[in-house]
Amino acid sequence: MTQTQQHTISVLVENKPGVLARVALLFSRRGYNIESLAVSITENPSISRMTVVVNGDEQEVEQITKQLHKLIDVSKVQDYIDVPIIARELALIKVNAEVNNRTAILQLVEIFRGRVIDMSDKTFVIEVTGGNDKIDALEKLLEPYGIRELVRTGRIAMARGVRGM
Amino acid sequence: MRVKGSRALLESLKREGVDTIFGYPGGAVIPIYDMIYQFPDIRHILVRHEQGAGHMAEGYALATGKVGVCLATSGPGATNLVTPLADAMMDSVPIVAITGQVRSNLIGTDAFQEADITGITMPITKHNWLVKDVNQLPEIVAEAFHVARSGRPGPVLIDIPRDVSDAEFEYTPVESVDIPTYKPTTRGHSVQIKRAAELIDQAKKPILYVGGGANHAYAFNEVRELAEKINTPVTTTLKGLGAFPETHPLSLGMLGMHGTAYANYAVSECDLLIAVGARFDDRVTGKVAEWVPNAKIIHIDIDPAEIGKVLLADVPIVGDVKAILTELNKVVKGKQHPEWVSQINKLKQDFPLHYPNDGVLHGQYVIEQIGEVSNHDAICVTDVGQHQMWAAQFFKCERPRQFVTSGGLGTMGFGLPAAIGAQFGAPDKPVFCVTGDGSIQMCIQELMVATIYKLPIKICILNNQFLGMVRQWQELFHENRYSSVDLEASPDFVKLAEAYGAHAIRCFKPSGVRAALEEAMSITDRPTVLDFRISKEENVYPMIPSGGTIHQMVVQRPPDMVPLDSYIASETYMGEDDQATQEEKETVPVPRAK
Numbered sequence: 001m002t003q004t005q006q007h008t009i010s011v012l013v014e015n016k017p018g019v020l021a022r023v024a025l026l027f028s029r030r031g032y033n034i035e036s037l038a039v040s041i042t043e044n045p046s047i048s049r050m051t052v053v054v055n056g057d058e059q060e061v062e063q064i065t066k067q068l069h070k071l072i073d074v075s076k077v078q079d080y081i082d083v084p085i086i087a088r089e090l091a092l093i094k095v096n097a098e099v100n101n102r103t104a105i106l107q108l109v110e111i112f113r114g115r116v117i118d119m120s121d122k123t124f125v126i127e128v129t130g131g132n133d134k135i136d137a138l139e140k141l142l143e144p145y146g147i148r149e150l151v152r153t154g155r156i157a158m159a160r161g162v163r164g165m
Numbered sequence: 166m167r168v169k170g171s172r173a174l175l176e177s178l179k180r181e182g183v184d185t186i187f188g189y190p191g192g193a194v195i196p197i198y199d200m201i202y203q204f205p206d207i208r209h210i211l212v213r214h215e216q217g218a219g220h221m222a223e224g225y226a227l228a229t230g231k232v233g234v235c236l237a238t239s240g241p242g243a244t245n246l247v248t249p250l251a252d253a254m255m256d257s258v259p260i261v262a263i264t265g266q267v268r269s270n271l272i273g274t275d276a277f278q279e280a281d282i283t284g285i286t287m288p289i290t291k292h293n294w295l296v297k298d299v300n301q302l303p304e305i306v307a308e309a310f311h312v313a314r315s316g317r318p319g320p321v322l323i324d325i326p327r328d329v330s331d332a333e334f335e336y337t338p339v340e341s342v343d344i345p346t347y348k349p350t351t352r353g354h355s356v357q358i359k360r361a362a363e364l365i366d367q368a369k370k371p372i373l374y375v376g377g378g379a380n381h382a383y384a385f386n387e388v389r390e391l392a393e394k395i396n397t398p399v400t401t402t403l404k405g406l407g408a409f410p411e412t413h414p415l416s417l418g419m420l421g422m423h424g425t426a427y428a429n430y431a432v433s434e435c436d437l438l439i440a441v442g443a444r445f446d447d448r449v450t451g452k453v454a455e456w457v458p459n460a461k462i463i464h465i466d467i468d469p470a471e472i473g474k475v476l477l478a479d480v481p482i483v484g485d486v487k488a489i490l491t492e493l494n495k496v497v498k499g500k501q502h503p504e505w506v507s508q509i510n511k512l513k514q515d516f517p518l519h520y521p522n523d524g525v526l527h528g529q530y531v532i533e534q535i536g537e538v539s540n541h542d543a544i545c546v547t548d549v550g551q552h553q554m555w556a557a558q559f560f561k562c563e564r565p566r567q568f569v570t571s572g573g574l575g576t577m578g579f580g581l582p583a584a585i586g587a588q589f590g591a592p593d594k595p596v597f598c599v600t601g602d603g604s605i606q607m608c609i610q611e612l613m614v615a616t617i618y619k620l621p622i623k624i625c626i627l628n629n630q631f632l633g634m635v636r637q638w639q640e641l642f643h644e645n646r647y648s649s650v651d652l653e654a655s656p657d658f659v660k661l662a663e664a665y666g667a668h669a670i671r672c673f674k675p676s677g678v679r680a681a682l683e684e685a686m687s688i689t690d691r692p693t694v695l696d697f698r699i700s701k702e703e704n705v706y707p708m709i710p711s712g713g714t715i716h717q718m719v720v721q722r723p724p725d726m727v728p729l730d731s732y733i734a735s736e737t738y739m740g741e742d743d744q745a746t747q748e749e750k751e752t753v754p755v756p757r758a759k
């Protein structure tokens with residue numbers, strides 16, 4: 001049996017209604033949980049790129065990529081498991097920021113190279129990008145202050161260097 | 166030329182070579198039905214239930230190799246196509262389903278007879294389209310046919326809102342289709358083909374395992390050439406029946422759960438499995454881990470996703486089965502395997518397909534006689550259950566497209582409408598529908614269609630007064646607890662058939678079977694329903710329990726089991742004497758196995 005691993009899969013699809021449903025359905029029908037999914041258009045407005053993060057062993061993920069490839073609206077599928085990639089996600093975190101906590105929070109944000117992009121008399125909204133470990137870490141450190149809302153985009157990824165898809 | 170959407174649709178269908186549409190009207194497709202008047206080359210068959218239309222399209226496609234077409238209205242009409250679409254998806258049957266949709270401005274408002282049919286059928290179609298703009302209609306129809314018939318064939322659906330059918334636009338026919346994101350591989354990789362040939366030339370005990378893909382690809386001659394060239398036994402799946410003549414000395418018949426014992430033994434012993442257009446279905450493999458313990462595997466399939474899905478192949482070859490076998494036949498040297506073949510011939514002698522010869526009417530006998538009466542030239546369409554497995558075992562197919570059955574989904578109700586579709590597609594061939602007293606009642610209303618169009622289909626009900634296949638499982642695995650499988654209360658099929666305008670025959674005894682079938686063969690202007698009262702508690706053997714291994718195979722009825730009931734009536738063969746029949750019914754004992 002091969003090992004279960006986290007795979008980041010990039011899927012190029014036609015930018016058409018219903019395509020997301022087709023892709024998502026394929027995962028659920030075969031019993032795979034999507035850890036994260038990010039979709040948007042690409043440099044070519046008629047093509048969208050989906051970045052899907054999924055756990056599975058090699059054979060399972062190979063089956064998934066083959067099944068994805070069969071969808072008529074899918075043009076390319078790449079599992080980045082053996083490819084050096086840059087992967088990022090963006091999070092917006094609304095955290096309680098009482099006057100006496102503000103300096104400490106700002107320091108945290110600084111260390112994580114985030115930014116405060118909104119502020120009220122009781123809250124900050126912090127923007128941070130990075131790998132999911134980094135965002136998890138910041139989230140943990142902010143928790144004691146009271147996180148009111150948190151939104152994450154899910155992972156987007158791209159191969160390093162000239163290599164592309 | 167400015168035309169309405171409905172005209173463009175029918176023009177497009179005509180361009181695709183469509184001559185028959187199976188359908189049922191309703192509000193959302195009235196414009197299309199109105200336009201059919203103006204297309205005398207396209208005949209529309211009015212079915213009695215949309216499920217029937219879908220299965221007829223399947224039967225037509227399976228018997229002819231052409232794309233089957235069905236048409237239904239929005240909402241309930243469309244949802245009634247769900248079962249045939251799922252069926253066609255599982256068995257890779259090329260059909261185009263056209264559904265009406267509510268007006269575009271009403272979509273998403275829960276309008277009268279609205280159903281999100283593209284959403285519903287996404288997982289059970291190869292692709293589907295909602296036509297939003299009439300200008301796209303010609304292109305979508307062309308793409309739909311292209312997708313349905315190319316690569317691994319399959320069902321597609323086109324959903325057309327009513328206003329799109331009515332809209333006028335400038336119509337230009339579509340000359341060719343190019344879908345950049347859809348380019349099925351057809352030619353096999355030459356290096357892989359060479360590697361396959363090497364394995365074949367090294368093998369001591371090779372076996373050809375042939376599936377439905379070989380039938381879809383018309384690879385009949387190529388399979389045969391390979392088998393003969395390397396002198397290797399051939400077993401087919403249920404959907405592969407007919408891809409190799411079962412009367413050929415190298416034929417092992419069907420393999421798997423109800424396959425022949427010799428096919429299963431041979432597969433379990435082989436050292437090279439050459440899989441051709443087959444998908445290692447669980448009914449074939451049983452427990453995968455123990456299935457072909459000593460074998461290397463060559464897997465030839467047009468669908469890359471099938472390769473490695475169940476078992477890893479040593480040599481995978483993606484592409485059109487016929488094209489690949491043609492290349493392969495050129496490079497294999499043709500090593501012979503006399504010892505292997507004689508070992509297999511011994512197995513064939515030791516474990517033949519078998520059923521009791523005790524004067525009782527058995528389904529297997531009826532099937533054998535169907536084969537003989539029709540010179541093995543008929544198209545045999547089946548429903549689902551024991552009768553289906555007996556048909557697969559005893560009919561003895563000789564050519565492709567002769568055996569039409571629901572394999573992957575196992576859809577009761579498939580038989581009669583699929584037989585009608587097959588007869589429309591192949592008007593010159595005798596068509597037998599082998600069905601059960603359970604299955605026939607799932608789409609029996611389509612008998613009317615067969616009568617109206619004077620289709621001489623011979624509908625053979627193997628009537629055991631049970632949902633036999635389920636009863637068999639209950640007998641073998643649930644200590645005879647026959648929960649909800651008793652069908653003693655069925656309509657009188659003879660009277661029912663006559664009410665539909667069909668000819669009807671009832672038969673109780675082996676000695677009457679031949680005459681009944683010959684009578685049915687002589688009726689050419691309407692369907693014949695044959696009610697064969699067969700042994701009630703006969704089982705299908707051999708049997709490998711679901712998920713089991715070859716070691717668990719029960720080859721034939723265990724001798725310590727209670728003898729089969731002597732469910733016999735006095736008359737050998739009855740024409741129309743219903744009175745007597747009724748009495749017989751009452752005097753028949755209801756046997757129970759211990």
Ligand SMILES: Cc1ncc(C[n+]2csc(CCOP(=O)(O)OP(=O)(O)O)c2C)c(N)n1
Nearest residue numbers: 550551552575577601602603604632633634
């Ligand atoms: C639509 C549908 N419902 C239920 C089943 C489950 N099933 C499989 S075989 C069978 C019994 C079939 O009975 P019958 O048609 O009388 O055939 P027999 O097995 O007696 O030959 C049933 C209920 C099915 N395959 N399809």
